[in-house]
Amino acid sequence: MAAKVRTMVPSMTRSMQRVAETVAGDPAGCAALTVTALAERTGTSEATVVRTARLLGYPGYRDLRLALAGLAAQQASGAAPAVTADISVDDPLSEVVAKLAHDEQQTLSDTAGALDLAQLEATVDALAEARRIDVYGVGASSLVAQDLAQKLLRIGLIAHAHTDPHLAVTNAVQLRGGDVAVAITHSGRTVDVIEPLQAAFDHGATTVAITGRPDGEVTQYADHVLTTSTARESELRPAAMSSRTSQLLVIDCLFIGVAQRTYETAAPALHASYEALAHRHTPRER
Numbered sequence: 001m002a003a004k005v006r007t008m009v010p011s012m013t014r015s016m017q018r019v020a021e022t023v024a025g026d027p028a029g030c031a032a033l034t035v036t037a038l039a040e041r042t043g044t045s046e047a048t049v050v051r052t053a054r055l056l057g058y059p060g061y062r063d064l065r066l067a068l069a070g071l072a073a074q075q076a077s078g079a080a081p082a083v084t085a086d087i088s089v090d091d092p093l094s095e096v097v098a099k100l101a102h103d104e105q106q107t108l109s110d111t112a113g114a115l116d117l118a119q120l121e122a123t124v125d126a127l128a129e130a131r132r133i134d135v136y137g138v139g140a141s142s143l144v145a146q147d148l149a150q151k152l153l154r155i156g157l158i159a160h161a162h163t164d165p166h167l168a169v170t171n172a173v174q175l176r177g178g179d180v181a182v183a184i185t186h187s188g189r190t191v192d193v194i195e196p197l198q199a200a201f202d203h204g205a206t207t208v209a210i211t212g213r214p215d216g217e218v219t220q221y222a223d224h225v226l227t228t229s230t231a232r233e234s235e236l237r238p239a240a241m242s243s244r245t246s247q248l249l250v251i252d253c254l255f256i257g258v259a260q261r262t263y264e265t266a267a268p269a270l271h272a273s274y275e276a277l278a279h280r281h282t283p284r285e286r
Contacts, residue, residue, distance in 0.1 A: 001027060016044075020055075028075070031065050031068035111227075120253060126206045126208070133181075136197060141244075141247065154273045155255075155258065165192035172196040175200045177205065183207070183208070183218055188218045194217055207224070
């Protein structure tokens with residue numbers, strides 16, 4: 001619930017944000033409230049409560065209450081997380097390690113739980129059959145784009161990561177049916193990533209968006225959307241740092257899926273790449 005709220009809050013009105021944050025922060029208390037009572041508690045209207053429930057993926061408020069009751073029961077039966085506070089400037093390194101580890105684990109769990117397996121399967125199929133694969137990302141997402149491209153290269157696929165927006169667009173217009181373009185943007189509105197994906201989409205390539213905002217502009221040009229989650233943000237832990245963890249999980253899932261689909265060619269290619277680099281991992285004789 002908290003992960004879903006973090007993902008959807010940027011697209012909500014202020015009144016809807018109050019409702020979403022309230023139910024995520026106190027599922028047990030809110031599960032006992034009628035729609036009128038929750039509206040009064042959050043200083044909103046019944047219509048706002050219902051709209052918030054629907055935006056969070058529930059047909060109506062009754063369904064949201066049932067989900068909250070189930071979540072409250074689950075929380076009551078298990079131990080609360082030992083680490084809940086944000087990282088502060090005066091934390092000792094031992095606490096920094098503990099807090100980061102907790103948040104990273106939560107991010108991975110949230111991403112795995114929310115990942116649409118049908119979309120993941122379709123993306124794996126497209127990548128496995130692709131003639132050529134272009135991956136777009138800038139800033140922190142460029143590192144993830146490069147990681148995906150080099151993984152696919154090592155199993156024999158033609159894959160390139162484009163971090164220069166001009167080169168990304170000029171390459172995208174060369175794509176056609178049978179090619180795949182992957183855009184990685186946590187915000188879902190990074191222009192330097194959206195433009196090449198749109199160009200690839202317009203030229204008939206299969207397009208994929210890996211994003212933390214399923215309602216972001218980038219999804220307008222994506223045949224397949226893979227949603228990532230983020231941990232709590234703070235002054236010392238920005239969104240770019242948090243989103244990278246979930247993005248890396250998604251691309252690792254894609255890589256393993258493609259390697260499984262193409263095992264007969266992927267295994268020899270991976271072995272050849274290991275052999276080609278083996279001498280770089282052992283000390284040379286003098």
